[in-house]
Amino acid sequence: MTRSMASALLAIFFSGVAHADAAPPSPASVDPATVPDVLVRRNGTVLPRVTGAALDYSRHCQGCHGHLGESVVEVPRLKGRVGLFMHSPEGRAYLVQVPNVLQAHLSDARVAALLNWLLHEYSDAELPTAFVPYTESEVALARTHRLGSVIDRRREVIDGLVRLGVVPSPEILAFGTDPVRY
Amino acid sequence: MVMQVIDKLFERMSRRTAQKMSRRNVVATLGAALAGASMLPVLPVARKAQAAEDPGVEWAKRVGAQTTDPKACNYWRYCSSDGYLCSCCGGGPATCPPGSTPSPTSWVGSCLNPDDGKMYLIAYRDCCGKDSCAQCNCLGTAGEMPTYRPQLNNDIIWCFGGSSMVYHCSSAAIVGQV
Numbered sequence: 001m002t003r004s005m006a007s008a009l010l011a012i013f014f015s016g017v018a019h020a021d022a023a024p025p026s027p028a029s030v031d032p033a034t035v036p037d038v039l040v041r042r043n044g045t046v047l048p049r050v051t052g053a054a055l056d057y058s059r060h061c062q063g064c065h066g067h068l069g070e071s072v073v074e075v076p077r078l079k080g081r082v083g084l085f086m087h088s089p090e091g092r093a094y095l096v097q098v099p100n101v102l103q104a105h106l107s108d109a110r111v112a113a114l115l116n117w118l119l120h121e122y123s124d125a126e127l128p129t130a131f132v133p134y135t136e137s138e139v140a141l142a143r144t145h146r147l148g149s150v151i152d153r154r155r156e157v158i159d160g161l162v163r164l165g166v167v168p169s170p171e172i173l174a175f176g177t178d179p180v181r182y
Numbered sequence: 183m184v185m186q187v188i189d190k191l192f193e194r195m196s197r198r199t200a201q202k203m204s205r206r207n208v209v210a211t212l213g214a215a216l217a218g219a220s221m222l223p224v225l226p227v228a229r230k231a232q233a234a235e236d237p238g239v240e241w242a243k244r245v246g247a248q249t250t251d252p253k254a255c256n257y258w259r260y261c262s263s264d265g266y267l268c269s270c271c272g273g274g275p276a277t278c279p280p281g282s283t284p285s286p287t288s289w290v291g292s293c294l295n296p297d298d299g300k301m302y303l304i305a306y307r308d309c310c311g312k313d314s315c316a317q318c319n320c321l322g323t324a325g326e327m328p329t330y331r332p333q334l335n336n337d338i339i340w341c342f343g344g345s346s347m348v349y350h351c352s353s354a355a356i357v358g359q360v
Contacts, residue, residue, distance in 0.1 A: 030359045036249060036297035039276065040356055050303055050358040058303050058358065063290045063340075064333070067357070072286045072343025100333060 053117035069122030083123030255320035262291035270318035278309035311346035
């Protein structure tokens with residue numbers, strides 16, 4: 001009896017841990033009236049509640065990639081195309097190996113959650129029907145390989161996707177303004 | 183009288199326990215309890231205590247962050263702002279002064295609002311296209327990394343992607359609640 005009680009207690013501990021790890025449901029917005037900032041209240045600015053993988057995106061990616069997954073020509077657009085990389089194993093690895101993902105100050109598990117979140121958020125329609133989400137171990141393995149030239153590798157991966165018939169031409173996944181070079 | 187009843191009750195309980203339980207059982211229970219105790223630090227309660235180590239929280243305590251004067255360096259939103267405050271240059275904490283334009287790229291950090299004790303996401307967006315404002319120079323370094331990690335460094339002029347790379351001042355817009 002004491003033993004079963006102890007295991008029940010342990011089960012409670014573990015369920016508590018699992019609950020804490022799960023991304024909390026994020027309410028769509030925060031009522032400006034509750035934000036103690038005069039300017040926010042005066043302008044009626046509605047703030048989104050940002051948690052879990054979306055918070056990691058905000059703090060590590062959003063500044064350049066934009067909160068809508070698109071920004072300036074200097075930064076590769078995610079919106080409506082990043083999911084195309086999921087159509088080949090090389091593309092999956094490449095997304096983990098781009099320098100700011102590879103070297104991000106985030107654990108492999110958080111990178112996996114972040115990539116899965118942004119793929120669905122910005123490019124759900126382009127994902128393969130049998131899309132398998134990234135796992136911590138897949139990210140850990142891909143992160144052990146450092147790319148020599150990210151631009152050369154991007155070109156190889158995109159050429160592979162063209163050969164597979166995923167995209168009709170490399171320009172669709174071009175980086176920046178120079179599709180010939182990038 | 184009452185004490186005698188309680189005494190009897192406890193005697194009977196402990197005798198029964200002694201008959202039913204082996205000494206190994208005691209060791210196993212103790213072991214399980216110890217393993218359970220080791221799980222305590224990962225409970226959400228303990229994590230909340232660790233969250234107090236956040237650099238944004240540390241900054242707010244150190245400078246005595248306030249919410250009333252956006253022209254002072256210790257205004258709560260400026261925990262990671264490095265540069266001239268747009269509030270002192272004819273703009274606001276989240277608006278560019280006339281003649282300058284907000285950069286399309288920004289640096290995102292999080293600061294503690296001392297009034298409600300909550301963390302808010304702040305986009306540090308440089309206002310560009312006009313000569314340096316040179317008013318209210320403030321240096322907040324919460325969560326900042328060295329210059330060789332440029333994506334998390336605020337010494338860098340964040341005007342890229344815009345029409346002009348000339349830096350005027352730094353704004354700090356609230357973009358979300360953590």
